[in-house]
Amino acid sequence: MVIRIAAVGDVHLDEDVVGRFRPALEELPECADVLLLAGDLTRHGTEAEARCVAEEFGGLAVPVVTVLGNHDHQCDQVPQVVKVLEDAGITVLEGNGVVLDCAGGRLGIAGVKGFGGGFAGRCASDFGEPEMKAFVRTTTDSADRLGAALRSLDCDMLVALTHYSPVPDTLAGEPLEIYPFLGSYQLGQAIDSAPTALAVHGHAHAGTERGTTPGGVRVRNVAHPVIKQAYSVFHVGDQLDTDQVSPIGQSGSQRSWS
Amino acid sequence: MTHHRDIGAGPPDEYVEAEIQRLLVEDPAVAEQGITVVRRERALVLYGEVESPHRREEILRLVSERFPDVPVTSDIGVIRAQAPTEIEQLP
Numbered sequence: 152m153v154i155r156i157a158a159v160g161d162v163h164l165d166e167d168v169v170g171r172f173r174p175a176l177e178e179l180p181e182c183a184d185v186l187l188l189a190g191d192l193t194r195h196g197t198e199a200e201a202r203c204v205a206e207e208f209g210g211l212a213v214p215v216v217t218v219l220g221n222h223d224h225q226c227d228q229v230p231q232v233v234k235v236l237e238d239a240g241i242t243v244l245e246g247n248g249v250v251l252d253c254a255g256g257r258l259g260i261a262g263v264k265g266f267g268g269g270f271a272g273r274c275a276s277d278f279g280e281p282e283m284k285a286f287v288r289t290t291t292d293s294a295d296r297l298g299a300a301l302r303s304l305d306c307d308m309l310v311a312l313t314h315y316s317p318v319p320d321t322l323a324g325e326p327l328e329i330y331p332f333l334g335s336y337q338l339g340q341a342i343d344s345a346p347t348a349l350a351v352h353g354h355a356h357a358g359t360e361r362g363t364t365p366g367g368v369r370v371r372n373v374a375h376p377v378i379k380q381a382y383s384v385f386h387v388g389d390q391l392d393t394d395q396v397s398p399i400g401q402s403g404s405q406r407s408w409s
Numbered sequence: 410m411t412h413h414r415d416i417g418a419g420p421p422d423e424y425v426e427a428e429i430q431r432l433l434v435e436d437p438a439v440a441e442q443g444i445t446v447v448r449r450e451r452a453l454v455l456y457g458e459v460e461s462p463h464r465r466e467e468i469l470r471l472v473s474e475r476f477p478d479v480p481v482t483s484d485i486g487v488i489r490a491q492a493p494t495e496i497e498q499l500p
């Protein structure tokens with residue numbers, strides 16, 4: 152069973168970007184079963200920018216599943232943004248999941264935006280001022296909802312989709328001082344609470360592509376400035392020809408569909 | 410306003426860096442979090458990746474407008490948006 156997953160995050164669309172991704176997106180049906188968008192679809196989260204996203208990522212021949220990012224919250228128009236995306240056929244996840252019937256099996260995707268807080272030993276605590284408690288509780292609630300959504304899905308393969316990072320590995324390249332604003336270990340813990348096959352996130356524009364949760368789940372940072380292509384494609388499955396399998400740390404193998 | 414140096418010397422470079430970084434994030438015309446400001450002798454160099462040539466121009470325009478006396482150069486790239494040429498196999 153192999154499921155082909157295309158993913159990109161942080162496309163930060165506005166009128167000046169519309170059309171740049173489209174030629175590559177038209178090739179999706181040949182190479183992927185689904186496209187995941189890892190949040191920060193817009194610059195400021197306005198309804199007008201959401202319409203740019205709908206134009207660029209709507210009407211594709213593969214299902215498109217997204218979470219929102221922090222930029223998509225900037226103008227407090229989340230309900231309008233979600234509506235524009237959903238009207239364009241894009242599935243927007245926040246604390247819930249979706250199961251898609253793919254040729255290789257049933258793909259379950261659970262998603263949340265997530266939040267910051269930092270990583271084991273260097274993280275914020277639910278202690279002190281109300282602002283600090285609210286910060287940490289936002290993270291914990293988000294992670295709890297991700298874990299519950301992951302565990303609730305009846306599927307053959309499980310993928311976690313977030314904007315914030317669940318591990319520090321994929322932040323390498325970012326200043327250490329800002330790690331607590333880029334992700335939180337609770338998201339990783341949620342991912343490890345279910346038989347997750349792959350975790351995809353964005354947000355860390357200067358980070359790196361590959362990481363692993365403490366529980367061994369592969370993590371991929373697909374922020375557009377990191378992958379520097381329209382999207383990355385992952386073939387996830389357990390019955391691969393050994394000569395197709397790329398060892399960890401290598402950049403992948405030649406595309407097999409062309 | 411507090412002067413940290415002799416009048417005429419301008420604000421210390423570190424405050425200029427901090428202000429540029431916040432300007433680029435908080436100005437609605439830009440909203441870029443991924444731009445790095447690096448000091449090179451008496452000039453500032455902007456690094457980073459943006460989604461369009463228009464945004465690169467906006468960033469330079471904004472910074473030069475706000476700091477007319479600081480020489481600013483840019484090494485900002487526009488991120489490629491081609492289809493991938495490789496896939497990654499995950500067992």
Ligand SMILES: [Fe+2]
Pocket residue numbers: 161191220222354356
């Ligand atoms: Fe982003």
Ligand SMILES: [Fe+2]
Pocket residue numbers: 191220221222314353354355
């Ligand atoms: Fe972000």
